Amino acid sequence: xxxxxxxxxxxxxxxxxxxxxxxxxxxxxxxxxxxxxxxxxxxxxxxxxxxxxxxxxxxxxxxxxxxxxxxxxxxxxxxxxxxxxxxxxxxxxxxxxxxxxxxxxxxxxxxxxxxxxxxxxxxxxxxxxxxxxxxxxxxxxxxxxxxxxxxxxxxxxxxxxxxxxxxxxxxxxxxxxxxxxxxxxxxxxxxxxxxxxxxxxxxxxxxxxxxxxxxxxxxxxxxxxxxxxxxxxxxxxxxxxxxxxxxxxxxxxxxxxxxxxxxxxxxxxxxxxxxxxxxxxxxxxxxxxxxxxxxxx
Numbered sequence: 001x002x003x004x005x006x007x008x009x010x011x012x013x014x015x016x017x018x019x020x021x022x023x024x025x026x027x028x029x030x031x032x033x034x035x036x037x038x039x040x041x042x043x044x045x046x047x048x049x050x051x052x053x054x055x056x057x058x059x060x061x062x063x064x065x066x067x068x069x070x071x072x073x074x075x076x077x078x079x080x081x082x083x084x085x086x087x088x089x090x091x092x093x094x095x096x097x098x099x100x101x102x103x104x105x106x107x108x109x110x111x112x113x114x115x116x117x118x119x120x121x122x123x124x125x126x127x128x129x130x131x132x133x134x135x136x137x138x139x140x141x142x143x144x145x146x147x148x149x150x151x152x153x154x155x156x157x158x159x160x161x162x163x164x165x166x167x168x169x170x171x172x173x174x175x176x177x178x179x180x181x182x183x184x185x186x187x188x189x190x191x192x193x194x195x196x197x198x199x200x201x202x203x204x205x206x207x208x209x210x211x212x213x214x215x216x217x218x219x220x221x222x223x224x225x226x227x228x229x230x231x232x233x234x235x236x237x238x239x240x241x242x243x244x245x246x247x248x249x250x251x252x253x254x255x256x257x258x259x260x261x262x263x264x265x266x267x268x269x270x271x272x273x274x275x276x277x278x279x280x281x282x283x284x285x286x287x288x289x290x291x292x293x294x295x296x297x
Contacts, residue, residue, distance in 0.1 A: 003264045004271035007280055011287035012047035014178065014208050014240020016055050023063030031057065034255045036244035038067055042075055044243050046263065047283075049079040051240065051291060053149075056085055056115050060092065068108040081291045083111040083149055086135050094138050105144045110291050111176065112139050113149040122152045125159045132160075136169045147174035147206070147290055154182045158195035165202040174290050177207040179214060179242070180229070185221040188228065200233035206290055207233070209282065211242035212266055213259065219266060223273055230278045237282040238290075239270065 018025075018036045025032060041050070050071075054064045064082050071080040084104065086093060093112070096104075114131045116122020128150075135141070135148050148170075152160075157177060164175055177196070187193040199205055209226055212219035230237055241263050250256040271279060 010047040010283040011049040013238040029057040033246040053083040054085040116152040149176040151178040158192035161199040197232040
């Protein structure tokens, strides 16, 4: 099957950029990827628009902001947005002034990310809910139409579903479940997956499909999961390749080569599994609604 042609204005909604010589990693970190610099990110994006995500291992968000500026300077035909990491162990975002948040927005930041695996406690339901509430109270999400992104176990998404959809401080904030909501092929028809599908029916919910290799060694086995999500919530689906495919399973401070991932094959499967309308919504309409282009504020 040929590589599917991506429609104009496609978004790749999850990519990372690592240039540790210029923007060092944290001294204490879970894993260490090899450099993945901006020119290689652009080459591998496969899309007109990109969401650049700050990883948990990055020391602060200087690298994110400067990469966003470099994209505007070097690749003016690309629309690039940024997702900034909410680091529970760093006062960072918690102490910013209104004018400093405005600078982040003008730089291209559109989402704040909670991570329950690296630097977080994703199995602790109280901790997770508190992170959502902290982000909602400390960051001007409504003022700038920002979202909250979160990488959490499927069981956690199920456990917090009622809070996400009903808490007055959260229910109107766009929420993005990263990496297929952590659902695997064996989760199909389980109560926790059914709960995720129900949550995705909430008008503020989105989910990033992609990086299927992180949920199954045989990505074709993700078919029923992806179809169930797309059929339940076609207005919620986004796509993100997760380039450069860090091998986070190898812990420590020694740079580790990335995983070998065939993104073209992933796109072939997704195009085969989704209807024409779902495909267009995932790549264009839905991400444009939540992230927008450079001309929108």
